Amino acid sequence: MAVAQKKTTGRRKKALDPVRIQLKKDDTVKVISGxxxxxxxxxxxxxxxxxxxxxxxxxxxxxxxxxxxxxxIKGGIAERESSIAVSNVMIMCSKCGPVRIAHHMEPVAGGKTRRTRVCRKCGQALDNK
Ligand SMILES: [Zn+2]
Known part of the structure; x- marks a missing residue:
């Protein structure tokens, strides 16, 4: 007899592979969809x-x-942010507006390099450090 198939539970979504997100906290982003x-x-x-x-x-x-x-905790109706998909936003460049992110290798003392995020259009640094 065939092995009983495991039933999928409810409407819980399958765990996705972790996505590499190039955004960081405090970045300014523009929503481009939804x-x-x-x-x-x-x-x-x-x-x-x-x-x-x-x-x-x-x-x-x-x-x-x-x-x-x-x-x-007070009862009632509270407004809160809910998460949105990263693919629906783009980072804002102060010169060009919403842009894709490019990476720039910066040489650091000791022969090492540091990756910094830059605008793909104009090359302006997106990391404000
Ligand atoms: Zn730019």
Whole structure:
């Protein structure tokens, strides 16, 4: 008899391979697709395991929260950011607007190199350090 097949549980999504996200916290990004298309905001959080990011004032959802006096939580409807796919945003270059990211190798003392992120169009550094 054939081995019983394992049932897939519910509507949980399959875990994806971690995506390499070139964005960092506090980057300014522009949304290029989806409900908040055209908005710009600051990156608040990055979830490389799911390939999603949290952008300030983008993907707002209303959360209905129950009051919990022990934790000082007020009930009601709170607006919060929800994550959006990284593929739906582009980093903003201060000169060109939304651009793709290129990498520049910078020689560091000791024969080593350091990768810095630069604008693919004009070459301006995107890491503000
Ligand atoms: Zn640029």
């Amino acid at each position: 409900r908040d298309n055209g908005k710009t905001g600051r990156v608040l959080d990055i979830d490389s395991a799911r390939g999603r990011i949290l952008v300030e004032h983008v993907g707002m959802v209303k959360r209905h929260t129950r009051p919990n006096p022990a934790k000082q």
